[in-house]
Amino acid sequence: MVDDFASGALVAAVRRALADDGVAVEATPRTALVPLTVKRTLLAGVALLPLLRAGAAVLRERSDPMLAALCAASGPADLFDRWGRLERFTHSRHRVVVSEIGSDRLVAEHAGPPGEPPWPAEDAVILGLLTGLMGAAGARGLTVTAGAEVVYADGTFRSPGTDTARWCFTWSSLEPRAAEPAAGTGLAARARQMLASDLARHWALSQLAGDLAVSSRSLQRALHGVGGFTWLLATVRAEAAAELLRAGVHPLSVIGFTCGYADQPHFTREFRRRTAMTPGQYRSAFAPERPEKPEKPERHP
Template identity: 35%
Template sequence: MSPDVKRRLLDHACRIAGPGFVLQVGQGIHAVSSDPTLDVLRRATDPAALLDRWSRLEKYHHSHHRVQLVQLGKGCARLRHRSLRGAPPHPLESLAVLGLLVALLQAIGCVGVDVDLAGGGPDIPAIREGRAQLPALPGEADEWVIRWAALRAENRIQPLPVAADLIERLYQLFDDDPVRHWPIAMAACKVGMSTRGLQRRLNILGVSYSGILRDARVRRAARAMLDAPASLAEIGYAAGFADQAHFTREFRRILGASPAEWRRQVASTSPG
């Protein structure tokens, strides 16, 4: 959808139902059972991880508008919605993004979410207990203070089941959450080894840690192309690649074809 079309839709929604409705549109994600991009975002274990994944999504799609983390504290975050070039985001665009982020915070287990619009004078209450409280469109809506009362522990990812083979355990680990940053020290901790011990073991097996991580992401992407009709952009992001060029380069290196070529080849050989 083009930016012009998106803005016209937002303008129309605001005229018909008010700016509070624009803030609530993001709540629609709770009705989506499965989607590659949403699944990645909803796998975040806490608000900091969610904001990191959101930032990587914006960079992956080369978005002109970006959410900047100004400050992150216990139970609160201050964010700014900015433009990389040209005019700043329209207030309705900022409200739509803010509403989606609030819905995602709720999806990962944040309860009691409150939001104030800040930066343009006195703070303006926008959301209380997850519900919009915005009767009129503000002149500025590009700086937000978000607070949450608690993060439900049951939403956090459970420990990875132990598998017998070390390499398969690493594949399982990366496949479980491919978008996470995976420094070797973190993976070593997850499989119950020291960093040096994991490096030594992989050297003995004749494989590299970075190679397993790349291969796991390509495996994930290839499987997604077989299982769902999602776009290649969604699949590449959900598999943990930095951008489309990175996705294409690593996919071709391992499978000998670009993602688009590989998808066409698979489709041409499928029965029916």
């Protein structure tokens, strides 16, 4: 299907992880988006166990803004909410559908369009990645099953069976992710730094005030001079998006997700309100040597 694309950064990271595991695979194009056919050529013929390990090993490259946004999740529920937003933002043809979530258990299925389920190899890569992300989100004593087979326990991956798309994650405890301390000298400066540290979060004034250990009323007063909480959050998001757009490396969908926008129209509308340009126009103006291809649907994060 020529209109299906995968994140070039994620595909390249999987290829490097497989090579580190001793699995010889062909190089992939150094582009922001990789056609589905190229991704599947990379995965074809690779055993599922190395693909599970490669998915988790991608987290070694968490400096990538998309991975950094996912790694900042405060727990399993937040992680899968972020993953779902990323899928929606990129119009992914495959979706992780959560059917049950509790204090120590999460059940999900990796699904595709009717009659077009993901390949087992694709299941394995995404399951490996989500397993690694669960650890980053604070899940301790993690056990993962695919179908009836345990594929991860005691920190080790195991070969899956034939049912690779139905997953169950269980954990013995959660280690809360501590908020990064803001080092700014004034409350408004500290608030800006705190927001910028995790733009993919569903921020609210009360949450920001709690992280800064001040009352919501005190924070409102401090932010009055910079336009208030909503204006400051929108400004910090636009600044971060502009920096990533100038780099000219990442797809617009990844930038929009990373910076906390709800979807592509929201990204376009809010960014244009502050720069008088759409994200695509801004990228063309500041990074003309790396043309974006936003017209084709961006799929499969």
